[in-house]
Amino acid sequence: MPPDTLTRTDAELSGLDALEIAGRQKETSRGARIWAATWPKLAALALAVAIWQLVVLSGWKPPWSLPGPLVVGEELLRQAGSAQLWDGIAVTLRRAAVGYVFSVAVGLLVGLAVARSTVLRAAIGSMITALQTMPSIAWFPLAILLFELSEKAIFFVVVLGAAPSIANGVIAGVDYVPPLLLRAGRNLGAHGLGLYRYVIAPAALPAIVAGLKQGWAFSWRSLMAGELLVVGISQTSLGAQLTYARELADSPWLLSTMIVILVIGLLVDAVFGAADTAIRRRWGVLDQAGR
Amino acid sequence: MTPTTTTPESATTAVALSGVTKVYGRGTNVVLALDRVSLDVRPGEFVCLVGASGCGKSTLLNLVAGLDRPSGGDITVADGARPGLMFQEPALFPWLTVEANVEVPLKLRGIPRAARRERVAELLRTVHLADFGRKRPHELSGGMRQRVALARTLALDTPVLLMDEPFGALDAMTRDILHDELERIWTERNLTVLFVTHNVREAARLADRIILLSSRPGRIIWSTDVAVPRPRRIDSPEVAAIAAEVTDRLRTEVGRHAA
Ligand SMILES: Nc1ncnc2c1ncn2[C@@H]1O[C@H](COP(=O)(O)OP(=O)(O)O)[C@@H](O)[C@H]1O
Ligand SMILES: [Mg+2]
Numbered sequence: 001m002p003p004d005t006l007t008r009t010d011a012e013l014s015g016l017d018a019l020e021i022a023g024r025q026k027e028t029s030r031g032a033r034i035w036a037a038t039w040p041k042l043a044a045l046a047l048a049v050a051i052w053q054l055v056v057l058s059g060w061k062p063p064w065s066l067p068g069p070l071v072v073g074e075e076l077l078r079q080a081g082s083a084q085l086w087d088g089i090a091v092t093l094r095r096a097a098v099g100y101v102f103s104v105a106v107g108l109l110v111g112l113a114v115a116r117s118t119v120l121r122a123a124i125g126s127m128i129t130a131l132q133t134m135p136s137i138a139w140f141p142l143a144i145l146l147f148e149l150s151e152k153a154i155f156f157v158v159v160l161g162a163a164p165s166i167a168n169g170v171i172a173g174v175d176y177v178p179p180l181l182l183r184a185g186r187n188l189g190a191h192g193l194g195l196y197r198y199v200i201a202p203a204a205l206p207a208i209v210a211g212l213k214q215g216w217a218f219s220w221r222s223l224m225a226g227e228l229l230v231v232g233i234s235q236t237s238l239g240a241q242l243t244y245a246r247e248l249a250d251s252p253w254l255l256s257t258m259i260v261i262l263v264i265g266l267l268v269d270a271v272f273g274a275a276d277t278a279i280r281r282r283w284g285v286l287d288q289a290g291r
Numbered sequence: 292m293t294p295t296t297t298t299p300e301s302a303t304t305a306v307a308l309s310g311v312t313k314v315y316g317r318g319t320n321v322v323l324a325l326d327r328v329s330l331d332v333r334p335g336e337f338v339c340l341v342g343a344s345g346c347g348k349s350t351l352l353n354l355v356a357g358l359d360r361p362s363g364g365d366i367t368v369a370d371g372a373r374p375g376l377m378f379q380e381p382a383l384f385p386w387l388t389v390e391a392n393v394e395v396p397l398k399l400r401g402i403p404r405a406a407r408r409e410r411v412a413e414l415l416r417t418v419h420l421a422d423f424g425r426k427r428p429h430e431l432s433g434g435m436r437q438r439v440a441l442a443r444t445l446a447l448d449t450p451v452l453l454m455d456e457p458f459g460a461l462d463a464m465t466r467d468i469l470h471d472e473l474e475r476i477w478t479e480r481n482l483t484v485l486f487v488t489h490n491v492r493e494a495a496r497l498a499d500r501i502i503l504l505s506s507r508p509g510r511i512i513w514s515t516d517v518a519v520p521r522p523r524r525i526d527s528p529e530v531a532a533i534a535a536e537v538t539d540r541l542r543t544e545v546g547r548h549a550a
Contacts, residue, residue, distance in 0.1 A: 009471045013419050016465060020432030183358055184382035187375065188447065189399040198395055202386045283385040284429025 067252050075252035076259060085260065087236040092227065093264070095151070095237070099158030100219050106159060107166025107215060108208075114167065115174035125171070128164045136161035136222035140229050154226035162219035169211010173204025206279050213272040220265055304369060305451055305483040306332040306355060311364035313350050324350045326508035327364065334369065334450070337477060337484045339498035341491055341537060343545050347509025348487040352376060352453045355485065374451035374485075375444035379459045381436035383428040389415070389439050390424035396446045414442040417476060434465035438472070445476070452477075454486045458493065467525055470496055474521065491541065495533035496525040503537065505544055513540050 028036075049069050056068040063071075079085040114120045114128065136157050143153040177200050185199035227239020238261055245254035313325040324347040332338050340348050353359045355366055356376040368374060383392050390411050397407045415421045418438040428436055437457060444452065458466045474497065477484055488494050494501045495517060503513040515536070519529040 009468055010419065012468055013472070016468065017419075017423075017432070017435060020435065021430070180378060180380060180382045181384065183353075183376075184378070184384075185395075186358055187356055188396040188443065189373070190395075194399055198399070199384070202384065205386070279386075282427065284427055 064249070065251055067255065072252050072255045072259070076256040079253070079256055079260075084236060084241070085257075088238045088241050088257075089260065089264070091237040092223065092239065095154060095158070095227075096220060096223050099155050099223065100162060100216060102155070103159045103162035103215055103219055104166055104212065107163040107211070108170055110163065111167035111170025111211075112174070115171045121171075128167050128171070131160065131164040132168060134160075136218060137225045137229075139222075140226065143226075144230070149230045151230075154223065154230055157226050158219045158222045161222035162215040165218055166208075166211045166215040169208050169214065170204065172211070173207030174200055176207065177203040206276070206283070209272065209276055209279060213269070213276070216268060216272065220268070224261065303333055304331045304367070305334040305336070306330075306369070306374070306485065307365075307367040308351075308355070309365045309367075311351070311354060311361045311366060313347065313354060313359075314362040323508040325354075325361075326510050328504075328509065328511055329364075330502065330511065332483055332485060334483055335481050337486065337497055337499045339494035339501045340485065340487045340504060341489065341494050341501055341541065342504030342509070343506050343541070344489060346504045346506040348504060349455050350509070351504075352455050352485065352487055355451075356453055368451060370450075372449050372451055373447065374453050375447045375449045376453045377437075377440055377444050377455065377457045379456040381428065381433075381440040383436055383439055383443070385428055387427075388424065389420065389426050389428065389431070392428070392439055393443045393446050396443065410446065414445055417445065418442045418472070432465075434461050434469060437461065437469065441473070441476070445480070450481065450483055452482050452484045454484065456488055457486075459488070459490070466493070470525065471522070473497070491537040492525055492530065492534045494537060495519075495530045496523055501533070501537055503540055503544065506548060512544060 052069050056063065056066060060066070067075075110124075110128070114125055139157045139160055140153070143156045147153040147156060181199055181203055182195070185195055188198075190198045224239050227237045228243055231240045231243050238257060241257050242254060242261075245251070245257060308328055308330045311325055311328045312323070315322040315324055328351065330338075340351065342348055350359070353376075354361050355368070356374050358376070383389075384395070387395070393411045393414050394407055397410055402410070411424070412421065415424055418441055420435060420438055420442070423431065423435065428439065431439065440457075458469055461469065470493070473484075476482070484497075486494075486497060491501075498517050500514060500516050502511055504510065505512045515533070517533055519527070519533065523530055
């Protein structure tokens, strides 16, 4: 090819590239984005507290059964200064962590095995979905018969609640790997484990994270149900504190404990949300939505 | 690689197909996608396969790439090379940067990190994307993505390139430039190219030889050598004349199915 043709092509190519790339940069600053995401949440929170206060002011229920936000806020501050709340959080979070980590291990292994083997899929594929639809609290009578009123009973129900969702996430992720990417991977020399490492696992990651997030939601709910039912083994867990507060008719304590439970749930959910967003941004799925 | 891949009968053949047949499905749903296709591609030759859609072009490339097994016949690739395959869509891994995409085949072959770096940089220069290594596929245009896919396929260091309508989804101007680019890379690297398209002008622009496939079953019905000297332009009269001839043949073939 003569040299002038070559340079012409180069210039055209860079020209086209520059035109194509231009205008794809995002301009919004980080601060503006954080503010845009935060203020609606703050506004909603303020609205909720205002409605709460109005209901209390309306005198619908006596103040000793439904205290106002100020009373509960004071109680929350007092609790934050006491060891009891922090002990409760520690007990509950330790149980959540142990149960969840175990659920993740079981869910990933079972999910991978079912996704790989047609026999296993025929055998237990639909059973996993069936397990997922079972309300976890329905497991407790059996769990208590098997393990008595113990940590083991709670653990059993937490794992049964969370592992099926995680397994289903893995199965869905592996099933929906685009066949084109599989063929490309095989042509590039990926076989067996290599195909899993370079194509299947990363392609399945968004679905797996969705399964992990759902699994967390299930395990957190099961744990709370378990702590309410299986009281007495540890005095301080958050669920046990709810039960005691009810028995003592100490509604400020009850409501402040509920707020703590809600906040923990929200924080963990935010972590999963951030992971999900990070993945989608990497994949370029977010850009299409204009975010 | 298919189990039928053996050493070549002669050094003058880069890819040899003899009596290749492919049947999909069973019972009443059988589709005879390819029927006794025989074809010898010389080393360094640029062959374009042209045919109506559904005539088995993709099937044929998949068989040569070893992604699927023929129902009958033999496929031989010189020196047991594993051909690289490019698709109409770039098929890049969206979770990896451009660099990391190109690096995948090198990693899979166990090439050490430092050597990989060098190879990736060299390949990105080859496709004029040296400045875009840190981008992600979704940040690039369609033409740029297809160039990344080309670099990734070249990273296989294979002498045989299979291309399945690689520029089918691109606009005409980008396509023209990529024709020049592909021609340059083909010459520089002494590649053997088996290029599928349904665009007869593209075939006339690129090919040393054009092969026409019939539909249902896919058979080779006609072929012609393109003697137009290179570099060529897609709008030159010589290229247009060849394209017109291929179009006529293709129309006759498609018309055969009208009845
Ligand atoms: N996996 C498959 N299963 C069944 N039929 C298939 C499959 N792949 C292709 N075919 C059939 O084989 C024929 C050739 O397909 P293909 O090679 O994709 O054609 P082309 O690439 O020329 O458009 C078509 O009739 C198509 O329907
Ligand atoms: Mg095709």
